[in-house]
Amino acid sequence: MAKRSANWTADEEIVLVEEVGRRKELLFGKMKGDGSVKIWEILAKGWKEITDVLNARFSLKRREEQEIKKKYYNIKQRNxxxxxxxxxxxxxxxxxxxxxxxxxxxxxxxxxxxxxxxxxxxxxxxxxxxxxxxxxxxxxxxxxxxxxxxxxxxxxxxxxxxxxxxxxxxxxxHQPEEIREKRKHLYDVQKQYADRNIETVLKGQKLIFTQSKSVYRDKIGSRPMADEIISGEEVKIAISTRKTTEDNGNRFVAHSTPVDSYKQVRRSLVEVMRTENTASASHNIYAFRFSTSDGTAHEGSEDDGEHGAGRMLLKALADNDINNALVVVSRWCGSKIGPRRFTHINEVGLSAARNMPVPV
CATH class of the missing domain: 3.30.70.1820 (L1 transposable element, RRM domain)
Structure with a gap:
């Protein structure tokens, strides 16, 4: 299990806001690039600099870049x-x-x-x-x-x-987008249980089973951590990729593989993250669908910070009758492209899924 990050102090938050402010034009301004350097690489460099500053100033609380970005956007919205x-x-x-x-x-x-x-x-x-x-x-x-x-x-x-x-x-x-997306996901899960006559109640960010009082937990868990990707048990699986898209400095690449259980989904996620450069992406969005031998359908998704993308990718798989598949779409961020990013994610994801090898 991943170790929980230490709570943020007021001093850390002040330094974070100041450092982002110093790079405001770089991170949020309009950039076209000069052709020699990808825009997503420029943005990654900016956030890495901020991460290095924070970790140097507060050496006892080492933060990951993704955590720092998430914290900044939460600070922006909490007022x-x-x-x-x-x-x-x-x-x-x-x-x-x-x-x-x-x-x-x-x-x-x-x-x-x-x-x-x-x-x-x-x-x-x-x-x-x-x-x-x-x-x-x-x-x-x-x-x-x-x-x-x-x-x-x-x-x-x-x-x-x-x-x-x-x-x-x-x-x-104004709730952070991550929290709003999590509640939407729990509403979907609640509806699935209601269809099976299982009563649940949504309290905050938790879905609680009325009868047992236990809390719903995702069977896949969080995105695989670095130590799991590097040193975990190797599982040889067939991974397919197909279409790659670039748009205004953003790059989208998809991988897919057959799955038929939650255990296989988790293992396959680790293997996909081991493919070249995938773990370095700004976001690794995934969705999966499979049916067990008794005909029960199972599905799930993860945004990895690209709020709403996992849910949309899952819907695209369902609308195209793609089953027994895990699809992972990696995005390296460039300049803002608005809702076009969801179109690209779905297109490359479906392309990889259709190219997926049929299990022997």
């Missing part, structure tokens, strides 16, 4: 709230600056926060989430980014007033 159910009116659409007045009115009139307190709230940024569409049935939610957590907490302490009033407006904490 945010999402306000839902606020009507979109013409004055706001023509002049987005009116959104500040609308939010101020929500806080004072709907949530009954004193006007003086509202005036002193330090809001870094606020915006409607998503593109405006006049055909949309419900108004777009509003993301409010506070300058510090204490001001967000002031607003969160008043959300009960909205419930007591039965207001159509709802305020919630």
């Amino acid at each position: 945010n709230i999402i306000v839902s159910g606020v009507d979109e009116k013409a004055p706001e659409i023509k002049n987005p600056e009116n959104l500040a007045k609308i939010i101020s009115n929500v806080f004072t009139a709907e949530m009954e926060i004193p006007a003086e307190t509202v005036d002193n709230l330090q809001i870094y940024k606020l915006f409607r989430m998503g593109e405006y569409d006049k055909q949309r049935k419900y108004p777009r939610p509003i993301c409010v980014q506070f300058a510090n957590k204490s001001h967000k907490d002031i607003v969160m302490r008043h959300i009960k007033i909205l419930k007591d009033k039965q207001s159509p407006i709802r305020v919630s904490q």
Whole structure:
């Protein structure tokens, strides 16, 4: 079992934010590259520099690059709230600056926060989430980014007033995308158990069986760790690959192999991670489906930080009737390409699955 990372201190978080800020243009700016160096290599270099700085400053708490990236994005979101159910009116659409007045009115009139307190709230940024569409049935939610957590907490302490009033407006904490995806996954698992008349209840990030009070645990576990990949038992399996795609500095490569049990899925994951350069990818997304001898279907997926990608890849396998297969898609990140990344992941994943050797 992998050793749990030590908790982050306030000093570590401050240094992390400062170091990312120094490389903001490199990590998040628009880059086209000069043809000699891949953009994903430039980004990897930036995050490696940040990792090295943190590990040098706090030598007793060695952090992995992926953990550091995840922590930074969580810090960005923890001061945010999402306000839902606020009507979109013409004055706001023509002049987005009116959104500040609308939010101020929500806080004072709907949530009954004193006007003086509202005036002193330090809001870094606020915006409607998503593109405006006049055909949309419900108004777009509003993301409010506070300058510090204490001001967000002031607003969160008043959300009960909205419930007591039965207001159509709802305020919630902006959960990191990783947590939202985990809950979606647990909802899917809960539905599968419900189809088998097994009662469960979702509490936070845990799915609990009502009768036994035990907690659901993924049968595959987390992504294979470095020591498992390097020194684990070697299992010779046939691994297929097919299409490779590059887009704006991003590179996508897929591998697939036949599987018919959870044990085989785990072993095959380790073997795929041993293929050349795969373990160095920014994300290794995977999905699997297989049926046991009694006809029971089993399936699962993992995003590995590419939130929602595993679930979409699994759906693509199901829609194309691909069974008894494990598909791993590796992505080396470049510049932002938006939702195109999901198209690439599904395309290379399906290409590898269709090229998969038939077990003898």
